[in-house]
Amino acid sequence: MKKIGILGGGQLGRMLLQAGANYPVETFVMENDSECPSAHLCHHFTKGDITQYEDVYNFAKNLDAVTIEIESVNIDALKRLEEEGVTVYPTPAALEIIKNKILQKQFYAENNIPTSDFVITQSQNEVKNHLDFLPGAHKLAMGGYDGKGVQILKNENDLQKGFDKDAVLEKLVTIKKEISIIIGINGKGNTAIYPPVEMVFNNDLNLLEYQLSPAKLEEKIVWKAEAIALTVVKNLKSAGIFAVELFVDMDDNVLVNETAPRVHNSGHHTIEASFSSQFDMLWRIMLDYPLGNTKPIMDSAIVNLIGEENYSGKAKYLHLDDVLKIDNVFVHIYGKKETRPGRKMGHVTILSNERQHLIHIANKIKQTLKIVS
């Protein structure tokens, strides 16, 4: 049996381990919190800091392979592990590009991958020299995560919101549609591409309302998006699972927003809605099995379950019963002990081949289930 480690013990690790129990594999997880969502679902849990060289190296040095469920891991340790023969998903080189927003943007530019125009800034002051990039998104090169490390600069009056560190200033794109494509790629370079998923936002709050799969797109846009996503993944030259987030602008241009080098929130519907889920696919890649079938069994939606504003502490799931009564939903609670405003606490997948039904149930779930303390 292969020994495979996961750096990080959150919900992505949890769902990966649920899927892993279908295969002969010995599993290892490292995370600082021994009560994290993954800790009890692996063969061997190690309490440790995934950002620390020694912790990462010692955790994985005797494993066959190691993967990540969050980008903020110690890359130097991964490089040494790779040199010593541990297979790393994604490769440290690919992770290094993606982890740094400057390198990521330069990677797109160098490979002729369409993305929004950008300049690199080292200081807040420097932004002044690029007023033609406003309205823009100012993104910290390193350390941003889940909306942190991004500031929208509408005009000159917002300049003081800019970062005084290495950052990227991107021209804002007028978005017609935001989509995501999950791709699996194995050690031989074979790829498996899932149909694009469509993000539906609440325009008032700019919050993700729900995701629909497959995205409703003209066929030629699907082709364009798939070709671009495949170009991203192939040029990263790494096996693993990748989520390529893309914008479709008002002129039907398709632009890469950013890429995640791991299983991703926008692929959670694949657990029930696909013949091979993104988690199953990653195991197939890591265990040298054939790639899985990305075709949908049914159309689907995902609603994220987010901690309510103004509540922090031991999580309570209000009206979960009312959601579990709905015929075609699958509830996933991540087992985090504490809720916080905006924290991802779970998700619900809805299956239906009627798009209006998906939207109706998604809205109903958002209005029903509340996570408080």
Added chain:
Amino acid sequence: MKKIGILGGGQLGRMLLQAGANYPVETFVMENDSECPSAHLCHHFTKGDITQYEDVYNFAKNLDAVTIEIESVNIDALKRLEEEGVTVYPTPAALEIIKNKILQKQFYAENNIPTSDFVITQSQNEVKNHLDFLPGAHKLAMGGYDGKGVQILKNENDLQKGFDKDAVLEKLVTIKKEISIIIGINGKGNTAIYPPVEMVFNNDLNLLEYQLSPAKLEEKIVWKAEAIALTVVKNLKSAGIFAVELFVDMDDNVLVNETAPRVHNSGHHTIEASFSSQFDMLWRIMLDYPLGNTKPIMDSAIVNLIGEENYSGKAKYLHLDDVLKIDNVFVHIYGKKETRPGRKMGHVTILSNERQHLIHIANKIKQTLKIVS
């Protein structure tokens, strides 16, 4: 979070724990083997003997609820736990009936549930007095499992094969079809019934070839079978999951063969083929959630993966790759370290709405994947 224990750590516990990771619940498993399929997928594993009073009692006395994944557990301990307020799925009273083939047959008779004619025998010698029950199946009252403890007595010449202990002698039924119905029943007595599954046997070897769901049956037979299965479950007066195995005879009579008071092999397809799987359903019952939706998402088949004859030792899965290449299959390997002839090592679920395609792929898998040492 509720604390829920599982007695037994085999594949049923493993799949139950995979499903349990969707819900907020603290999980406990007891089994004699700390490398059993479930040991690493629970919050707390206890090495212990599920047949021993003290082990079972001490394991579960501080839990909210406990369930079983095998019938051979210590019932006296479960009775005391129930008295002390631990909810037991199924109730010890129901388990006591089912665990003893004499009590089980008497239960059917008392509740006017159709079943094959039977007599109770205490010795091999006594069988002679019931030659009108031959050809028959002689079944040990206690301790039979997976084909053990059953002898087919064709005629007088087979009498020496009979058991010299408490047993049931059942008249053999000429079987047109063998089916199974899984039912979930919660603490309020609400039931959720899955469509009947059809067992397809190899007539030469009398081995289960594969299972098809839903069973191909006339509607009136489905109604009869469902009514009988519901009568069984309601009269057992216990919450939990039950599998009622039934014969359809040549005259379209429906007879109960036997009942399992737990998640069951004949329900494994529900993991992918149903909106709520039998494992999900049991969590819903144990966590006081609403019952799930038993409707199939697609038609399906199950192929059991059985250890090859003449191989005992560390398991190897030959041609697993060829099975994983098939578009619409889901492989479940149970993670047992050692294979033995006839040991259940895994299963494969096939989804397709074309029955011929299900049968074709099922046969292909049976001919392809071999488990050796």
